[in-house]
Amino acid sequence: MKNTDEKAPLPRGGEKYDRILEAAIEVVAEKGFQHARVADIAANAGVADGTVYLYFDNKNHILRAAIDSAFEQFSSRVRAALATTHDPIEQLKTIARMHVETLVARRNLAIILQTQVRQSSKFLEEFSHHSFVDYINLVREVIRAGQGEGLIRPEVSDRVAALCLFGALDEMISSWLFTGKPIDPEQTATQVLDILLKGIRTRPSHA
Amino acid sequence: MKNTDEKAPLPRGGEKYDRILEAAIEVVAEKGFQHARVADIAANAGVADGTVYLYFDNKNHILRAAIDSAFEQFSSRVRAALATTHDPIEQLKTIARMHVETLVARRNLAIILQTQVRQSSKFLEEFSHHSFVDYINLVREVIRAGQGEGLIRPEVSDRVAALCLFGALDEMISSWLFTGKPIDPEQTATQVLDILLKGIRTRPSHA
Amino acid sequence: MKNTDEKAPLPRGGEKYDRILEAAIEVVAEKGFQHARVADIAANAGVADGTVYLYFDNKNHILRAAIDSAFEQFSSRVRAALATTHDPIEQLKTIARMHVETLVARRNLAIILQTQVRQSSKFLEEFSHHSFVDYINLVREVIRAGQGEGLIRPEVSDRVAALCLFGALDEMISSWLFTGKPIDPEQTATQVLDILLKGIRTRPSHA
Amino acid sequence: MKNTDEKAPLPRGGEKYDRILEAAIEVVAEKGFQHARVADIAANAGVADGTVYLYFDNKNHILRAAIDSAFEQFSSRVRAALATTHDPIEQLKTIARMHVETLVARRNLAIILQTQVRQSSKFLEEFSHHSFVDYINLVREVIRAGQGEGLIRPEVSDRVAALCLFGALDEMISSWLFTGKPIDPEQTATQVLDILLKGIRTRPSHA
DNA sequence: CATGAATGAGCGTTCATTCAT
DNA sequence: GATGAATGAACGCTCATTCAT
Numbered sequence: 001m002k003n004t005d006e007k008a009p010l011p012r013g014g015e016k017y018d019r020i021l022e023a024a025i026e027v028v029a030e031k032g033f034q035h036a037r038v039a040d041i042a043a044n045a046g047v048a049d050g051t052v053y054l055y056f057d058n059k060n061h062i063l064r065a066a067i068d069s070a071f072e073q074f075s076s077r078v079r080a081a082l083a084t085t086h087d088p089i090e091q092l093k094t095i096a097r098m099h100v101e102t103l104v105a106r107r108n109l110a111i112i113l114q115t116q117v118r119q120s121s122k123f124l125e126e127f128s129h130h131s132f133v134d135y136i137n138l139v140r141e142v143i144r145a146g147q148g149e150g151l152i153r154p155e156v157s158d159r160v161a162a163l164c165l166f167g168a169l170d171e172m173i174s175s176w177l178f179t180g181k182p183i184d185p186e187q188t189a190t191q192v193l194d195i196l197l198k199g200i201r202t203r204p205s206h207a
Numbered sequence: 208m209k210n211t212d213e214k215a216p217l218p219r220g221g222e223k224y225d226r227i228l229e230a231a232i233e234v235v236a237e238k239g240f241q242h243a244r245v246a247d248i249a250a251n252a253g254v255a256d257g258t259v260y261l262y263f264d265n266k267n268h269i270l271r272a273a274i275d276s277a278f279e280q281f282s283s284r285v286r287a288a289l290a291t292t293h294d295p296i297e298q299l300k301t302i303a304r305m306h307v308e309t310l311v312a313r314r315n316l317a318i319i320l321q322t323q324v325r326q327s328s329k330f331l332e333e334f335s336h337h338s339f340v341d342y343i344n345l346v347r348e349v350i351r352a353g354q355g356e357g358l359i360r361p362e363v364s365d366r367v368a369a370l371c372l373f374g375a376l377d378e379m380i381s382s383w384l385f386t387g388k389p390i391d392p393e394q395t396a397t398q399v400l401d402i403l404l405k406g407i408r409t410r411p412s413h414a
Numbered sequence: 415m416k417n418t419d420e421k422a423p424l425p426r427g428g429e430k431y432d433r434i435l436e437a438a439i440e441v442v443a444e445k446g447f448q449h450a451r452v453a454d455i456a457a458n459a460g461v462a463d464g465t466v467y468l469y470f471d472n473k474n475h476i477l478r479a480a481i482d483s484a485f486e487q488f489s490s491r492v493r494a495a496l497a498t499t500h501d502p503i504e505q506l507k508t509i510a511r512m513h514v515e516t517l518v519a520r521r522n523l524a525i526i527l528q529t530q531v532r533q534s535s536k537f538l539e540e541f542s543h544h545s546f547v548d549y550i551n552l553v554r555e556v557i558r559a560g561q562g563e564g565l566i567r568p569e570v571s572d573r574v575a576a577l578c579l580f581g582a583l584d585e586m587i588s589s590w591l592f593t594g595k596p597i598d599p600e601q602t603a604t605q606v607l608d609i610l611l612k613g614i615r616t617r618p619s620h621a
Numbered sequence: 622m623k624n625t626d627e628k629a630p631l632p633r634g635g636e637k638y639d640r641i642l643e644a645a646i647e648v649v650a651e652k653g654f655q656h657a658r659v660a661d662i663a664a665n666a667g668v669a670d671g672t673v674y675l676y677f678d679n680k681n682h683i684l685r686a687a688i689d690s691a692f693e694q695f696s697s698r699v700r701a702a703l704a705t706t707h708d709p710i711e712q713l714k715t716i717a718r719m720h721v722e723t724l725v726a727r728r729n730l731a732i733i734l735q736t737q738v739r740q741s742s743k744f745l746e747e748f749s750h751h752s753f754v755d756y757i758n759l760v761r762e763v764i765r766a767g768q769g770e771g772l773i774r775p776e777v778s779d780r781v782a783a784l785c786l787f788g789a790l791d792e793m794i795s796s797w798l799f800t801g802k803p804i805d806p807e808q809t810a811t812q813v814l815d816i817l818l819k820g821i822r823t824r825p826s827h828a
Numbered sequence: 829c830a831t832g833a834a835t836g837a838g839c840g841t842t843c844a845t846t847c848a849t
Numbered sequence: 850g851a852t853g854a855a856t857g858a859a860c861g862c863t864c865a866t867t868c869a870t
Contacts, residue, residue, distance in 0.1 A: 016829095016830095032326065034241050037863090037865085038864075038865060039864075039865090042832095047830080048830060049831080049832060049833095049865090049866085050830070050831055050832065050866085050868080051829085051830055051831070052866095053865095053866070053867080054829070058866080059866090089408070114325055115326055118322045118325070119326065143407070146407075152407050152408055152409060153405075153407055153408065153409050156398075156401075156402060156407050157398060160379070160395075160398045161402060161407050163375065163378040163379055163382055164374075164378065164399060166378055167371075167374035167375040167376070167377055167378025167379070168370065168371035168374040168375050169374070170374055170378065171371065171373055171374025172367070172370055172374070174325070174374075178336070188367075191363075191364060191367045192367065194363075195367065195368060195371050195406070196406060196407060197406045197407060198360075198408060199403060199404045199405040199406035200350070200353075200359050200363050200403060200404060201359060201360065201404040201405060202357060203410075223854095244839065244840085245839080245840060245841080246839080246840090254855080254856090255855065255856045256841085256858095257841085257842075257855075257856060257857060257858095258854085258855055258856070259841095260840095260841070260842080261854070265840075266839095266840065266841090430833095430834095446740065451859090452862080453860080461834080461835090462834065462835045462836055463835085463837095463861090464835060464836060464862085464863075464864080465834055465835070466862095467861095467862070467863080468833070472861080472862080473861065473862090503822070528739050529739050529740055532735050532736045532739070533740070535799065536653065536732075537652075537655075537656065537736075543799070557821070560821075564823060565822065565823060566821050566822060567821055567823050570815075570821045571812060574793070574816065575816060575821050577792040577793055577796055578788075578792065578813060578817070580792055581785075581788035581789040581790070581792025581793070581795075582785035582788040582789050583788070584788055584792065585784040585788025586781070586784055586785075588788075592750065602781075605777075605778060606781065606785060609781065609782060609785050609817065609820070610785070610816065610820060611821060612822060613817060613818045613819040613820035614764070614767075614773050614777050614782050614817060614818060615710070615772065615773060615774070615818040615819060616771060616772060616773060617824075637851095658844085659843075659844060659845080660843075660844090663853095668852090669851060669852045669853055670844090670845085670852080670853060670854095671845085671846075671852055672850085672852070672853095673845095674845070674846080675850070675851075679844075679845080680844065
């Protein structure tokens with residue numbers, strides 16, 4: 001006889017599922033995860049408190065699902081965009097631009113990524129860090145391709161380069177959120193990439 | 208009748224004050240701010256629960272004081288180190304190395320800076336974001352000095368460059384904390400700075 | 415985003431509401447407001463601690479509601495009783511008798527009125543002093559009616575007379591509670607009213 | 622061998638003792654007993670927190686001593702005043718006048734008597750209700766004297782009459798404290814006594 | 829599937845009291 | 850006697866989660 005206590009798997013989609021996810025992003029961005037009450041999220045999604053638990057195991061899992069979903073969406077959009085060119089340098093530009101554009105366009109998501117993601121991986125039961133690693137790997141591949149084509153210095157670690165790019169872009173977003181000053185995604189991405197590609201030092205005259 | 212509601216200013220230092228601060232850093236790094244109970248911090252500091260409130264207004268202020276104090280210590284140590292050379296490039300190397308070294312040496316502090324600082328400035332009553340800005344400004348000054356001496360490209364925004372440096376270093380620390388793999392601060396700093404200074408692109412032959 | 419901070423109005427009645435109110439009167443009469451724990455009240459009402467907060471904003475409001483409700487019930491019962499006669503003297507007798515009878519019958523309520531009401535109006539957020547004033551006004555009207563009919567001395571202030579009546583009755587109740595000796599409501603009311611109506615002085619022979 | 626754990630009796634007087642008592646009356650009148658912190662009282666008296674415990678067993682005892690002392694002072698002043706005449710009616714007038722005058726002159730004390738005394742006898746460990754009974758007995762004696770001289774109706778209970786007088790005066794004070802309107806002690810006492818002595822009813826024409 | 833009333837564990841903070849100096 | 854830093858028990862309130870309807 002099977003253990004009938006096993007819980008049926010929760011529905012991974014559906015209209016209400018999405019509404020709850022959207023509501024969670026909104027409320028968590030507004031108040032932070034700890035101060036976002038499940039009741040708030042439910043109210044914002046237009047469902048009863050208990051309904052939330054028909055779609056998610058618990059509060060932590062809502063945030064986890066929201067972050068995962070955001071990363072996945074972003075990752076797949078980037079992958080799609082990368083298909084339009086084979087020039088690794090152009091691809092890096094595309095990544096940088098989309099990164100900034102996406103987060104500037106979805107401020108709530110940006111707030112959550114800035115404030116909650118690091119929390120998540122340590123204190124919420126391990127959000128699938130997976131999707132973040134995926135994204136970084138995407139960048140690393142592009143860099144290695146660039147190295148293969150002789151466009152990027154071979155002695156540079158693709159891992160370090162990818163982290164530098166991500167970290168720099170992230171810091172620009174962070175600064176935008178803190179200062180509140182509007183930024184131009186195109187220009188911001190260009191500035192960061194310019195530095196990453198060419199460095200800030202003046203070219204040694206004829207070394 | 209004297210107004211007995213005014214609170215005497217709390218002691219800013221002293222043996223117990225320091226013990227509580229240290230305990231807070233340890234416990235918060237371990238469990239996260241929300242799950243760190245005041246009772247945990249008190250026990251860890253070897254004082255009674257109520258004693259904490261002889262030194263801090265409330266739980267939030269403990270974390271705030273810990274972060275502020277960490278930033279201040281770091282900032283002043285960096286300033287001191289910068290005095291040993293006047294070469295801006297060398298100074299940037301010093302900053303990068305000390306940044307990584309300090310956080311690798313104080314893992315708990317690194318965890319808090321990674322996981323709690325962004326939270327703090329948004330959801331706890333504004334930790335003095337001040338000390339962070341101070342640090343960024345320090346880097347900007349060095350960069351501007353480098354531009355003045357013709358060592359750094361003048362068309363680069365010192366603000367963007369400083370944020371890129373900080374973001375990149377931060378991401379390396381973050382990656383270290385997540386993966387758990389030990390890193391060599393010296394080498395890490397060198398790698399990041401190499402990229403920031405020279406870029407990742409191969410030198411266009413003789414364009 | 416909807417403002418999820420606005421609180422839905424709490425239910426003003428219902429079975430649980432009443433049970434909590436009754437429990438509060440019992441516990442507060444027994445231990446005093448300050449020593450009455452919310453947990454005590456909840457246990458006494460047979461509900462969980464948190465349930466109390468589904469019906470009342472906070473501990474203070476429970477007491478407030480209890481006092482208000484008691485005054486209102488009493489006030490309306492007295493009003494009803496007054497309709498049975500139009501003789502102001504008889505009406506005063508009715509008021510006095512019901513006042514003593516009601517509180518003797520509900521000892522817990524008497525205790526609360528004696529010990530908590532004055533507290534409430536000064537230190538808890540103003541219980542609706544309103545219902546007390548209502549009661550005093552009722553007495554004043556009866557007295558004025560008596561003056562209109564030439565039954566009560568016109569030079570007497572209706573306010574002072576009403577306060578004297580209330581104060582005297584209150585003191586009898588207070589004395590009963592303190593000494594613990596049983597009293598006969600009918601007789602007590604009669605004695606007090608006799609004094610209020612005729613005074614204690616012997617009639618000056620033929621002045 | 623005697624039990625050396627016995628506590629030495631606390632000093633019942635002295636400059637600090639009085640200062641603490643005065644401070645307690647002020648603070649308790651202002652904030653209520655429960656919200657009056659021992660630290661407030663100590664600060665107001667200009668002594669250290671711990672010093673309070675050199676003179677009083679605990680917080681409750683401070684209030685108890687304050688109330689007792691007030692009643693005793695009042696009682697003895699009244700007794701002295703009563704010696705100036707032997708006419709019981711005049712004596713009642715004196716009592717009424719002094720009662721109102723004293724409390725109007727010492728508003729803080731009036732507040733405490735209104736709000737804290739009833740509390741005391743039930744919830745603070747029995748303040749010496751004694752001093753209150755003393756006061757009531759004083760009035761009863763005067764009334765009995767009046768009855769002996771044929772000035773006061775013999776069928777009236779001296780206990781009830783005394784309680785009526787006290788209750789009525791008390792209610793006038795209470796009304797003053799609540800409404801905040803200034804009152805004339807002389808006139809107030811006269812009005813109350815007029816009612817107590819002659820009643821509010823018009824004299825039956827020639828019954 | 830959906831509801832939302834009910835639950836109760838959990839914790840930050842206060843403050844009367846003590847005692848080493 | 851006097852001090853005031855330190856103590857730690859006590860409790861109001863919140864909110865994630867459950868479950869009868």
